[in-house]
Amino acid sequence: MANFYIDTITVAHELPNNDRPKFYMFGVPSYTNMGDQAVALAERKYIENEFPEYQYIEIIEEDDDAAIPVVQKNLQPRDIIAFTGGGNMGNLYHNHEEARRKVFSTFTDNLTISFPQSIHFEDNEDGAAEKKKSQEAYSKNPNLVLVARDAQSFHRMQRTFRNPVIFTPDMVLYMNSVDWKFKRNGALFVLRHDTEKVVKQSTIDNVKNLLDETLPVERVDTVLDEPSTITPITRETLYEAELELFSHQNIIITDRWHAMVFSVLTGTPCLLFGNSYGKGKHAYMDWLEYVNWIDYTDEEDTERIKKLMQSLIVQKRHSYDVKRSFQQLRDTISHYAED
Amino acid sequence: MANFYIDTITVAHELPNNDRPKFYMFGVPSYTNMGDQAVALAERKYIENEFPEYQYIEIIEEDDDAAIPVVQKNLQPRDIIAFTGGGNMGNLYHNHEEARRKVFSTFTDNLTISFPQSIHFEDNEDGAAEKKKSQEAYSKNPNLVLVARDAQSFHRMQRTFRNPVIFTPDMVLYMNSVDWKFKRNGALFVLRHDTEKVVKQSTIDNVKNLLDETLPVERVDTVLDEPSTITPITRETLYEAELELFSHQNIIITDRWHAMVFSVLTGTPCLLFGNSYGKGKHAYMDWLEYVNWIDYTDEEDTERIKKLMQSLIVQKRHSYDVKRSFQQLRDTISHYAED
Numbered sequence: 028m029a030n031f032y033i034d035t036i037t038v039a040h041e042l043p044n045n046d047r048p049k050f051y052m053f054g055v056p057s058y059t060n061m062g063d064q065a066v067a068l069a070e071r072k073y074i075e076n077e078f079p080e081y082q083y084i085e086i087i088e089e090d091d092d093a094a095i096p097v098v099q100k101n102l103q104p105r106d107i108i109a110f111t112g113g114g115n116m117g118n119l120y121h122n123h124e125e126a127r128r129k130v131f132s133t134f135t136d137n138l139t140i141s142f143p144q145s146i147h148f149e150d151n152e153d154g155a156a157e158k159k160k161s162q163e164a165y166s167k168n169p170n171l172v173l174v175a176r177d178a179q180s181f182h183r184m185q186r187t188f189r190n191p192v193i194f195t196p197d198m199v200l201y202m203n204s205v206d207w208k209f210k211r212n213g214a215l216f217v218l219r220h221d222t223e224k225v226v227k228q229s230t231i232d233n234v235k236n237l238l239d240e241t242l243p244v245e246r247v248d249t250v251l252d253e254p255s256t257i258t259p260i261t262r263e264t265l266y267e268a269e270l271e272l273f274s275h276q277n278i279i280i281t282d283r284w285h286a287m288v289f290s291v292l293t294g295t296p297c298l299l300f301g302n303s304y305g306k307g308k309h310a311y312m313d314w315l316e317y318v319n320w321i322d323y324t325d326e327e328d329t330e331r332i333k334k335l336m337q338s339l340i341v342q343k344r345h346s347y348d349v350k351r352s353f354q355q356l357r358d359t360i361s362h363y364a365e366d
Numbered sequence: 367m368a369n370f371y372i373d374t375i376t377v378a379h380e381l382p383n384n385d386r387p388k389f390y391m392f393g394v395p396s397y398t399n400m401g402d403q404a405v406a407l408a409e410r411k412y413i414e415n416e417f418p419e420y421q422y423i424e425i426i427e428e429d430d431d432a433a434i435p436v437v438q439k440n441l442q443p444r445d446i447i448a449f450t451g452g453g454n455m456g457n458l459y460h461n462h463e464e465a466r467r468k469v470f471s472t473f474t475d476n477l478t479i480s481f482p483q484s485i486h487f488e489d490n491e492d493g494a495a496e497k498k499k500s501q502e503a504y505s506k507n508p509n510l511v512l513v514a515r516d517a518q519s520f521h522r523m524q525r526t527f528r529n530p531v532i533f534t535p536d537m538v539l540y541m542n543s544v545d546w547k548f549k550r551n552g553a554l555f556v557l558r559h560d561t562e563k564v565v566k567q568s569t570i571d572n573v574k575n576l577l578d579e580t581l582p583v584e585r586v587d588t589v590l591d592e593p594s595t596i597t598p599i600t601r602e603t604l605y606e607a608e609l610e611l612f613s614h615q616n617i618i619i620t621d622r623w624h625a626m627v628f629s630v631l632t633g634t635p636c637l638l639f640g641n642s643y644g645k646g647k648h649a650y651m652d653w654l655e656y657v658n659w660i661d662y663t664d665e666e667d668t669e670r671i672k673k674l675m676q677s678l679i680v681q682k683r684h685s686y687d688v689k690r691s692f693q694q695l696r697d698t699i700s701h702y703a704e705d
Contacts, residue, residue, distance in 0.1 A: 178652035313517035
């Protein structure tokens, strides 16, 4: 039996019985990657703020299969189907891609939105086989709109699929910035343990040695060890705890794109290194290059890295504006909602 | 009296008298920057290939003022107004920006397209004053669509103007590639002389010394010294001569974005350095990063530059696909043309 998360605090096994049009978000993470959790949180905030006439209903990924027939039975013409964004379209995470195919190829009569994603099908046998399956599934839905969160992904989606592709920032950049004015005292390494990791351990060790001389240094990942799962009801508290952690740091060293986003939101200096296919680099270049207190690098030379960090730490916060760039998503939903 | 360039080979002082809908392209360059000339050529090819029902009429920039009242008198509801693309929206080239304002604020009842551009208003008094004038002019046209040719410009246009913004590659990437299999023997430096130049002379000298040992080295600019002007009738021959020049080189060293594009089209290894506001860097990252025989760098270290060049020179050509990424432009025109 599927759980439906309705209006942030309600979880039910049945869909609400009212006249409001529904916005169904499938594939919502229950795993503890705070980047993906922040995406899911921002998606809810976005729809609830910008399209308040819609009732927003989340389905966590494990419940997708059980929820599909229930949603099918209740579906009305103005309802919108969506699949959560993040950074996992492609063949690196088979489970997510399979769930996406199933949702896209099922609800073919309603506007279906693949929320802002990066995409990477590897140039090997698995990549080619998975790409073919996705092409077949996506092509069944004439009402499917793909949203790319960086220009590299925009271009790749257009080369891979026949569906229309629109271009917006990562959803977490829709969240408001915070300025809690905590005393900052520390350097935080936020590093991957997964298959996307490419930054060399020797580079990390060198940077750590540099910082060790002046600041308390800690290492974490944006994937939490506990709790073991997160639901739409518990995630906002954990998201705020994450922003609080960042707000206490002098600098963040990371290879996680969302650690850079949390740094932007909290005004925390941040140096981002690459992952296996450049998703952070491209999103940085596209939306955040003019934000003074963050930077991206592929550099391995310790002296050059030191200079980059020194210049970041002394930067002053300034205003930035990314929200206007959700315009193509807004237009896509508005046109459908008003028809 | 204005000249109207019709069907590539005809120039007339009057507009054609027939039932075909018209596509008017204003601001077409007569100056000898081959990048801007290639843009104008590609714009014509694009509309003539993709929307053959439209009759394509070009107005060179000097004739804009004289042509405006003539076009106004003849304008029909299905006609489309456009202003040529390139890399000059902003306050660096007052004359182009003034011409753009005049066209956009005049033809407010028809679809008006600002063809793919990069944008840069400087962060100074002139930049602020010019930006305000453009905001006022552009806001008068509810049917104006801006097209950005890189993600940085997409984001900047959205922060600067209230008009819808779409995202496509530079128009020259619509041109077909060529493979003339000439013997390659030379290194060509294609370098700016204008205000956008930032690459250091010492860096150029170092690279030149490296190459001098092995190859005949020449320096040119994509801005030709002669002829003194170019018209829509003479430009295709000059464009082909430019591709021929590139096709004879082993490597191109440049700070001109369109020199990189000509290198892509001709399969010529190319290393691109930055300009004053990153337009080449961003366009490279967005559309061409996966093309093996070209690269972008801000590097000043001669040894590192040497390695980059060595790896470019041995790359094999491969296929690439940018044309699918004109989709948003195609949709914009199709929706209007079919209404």
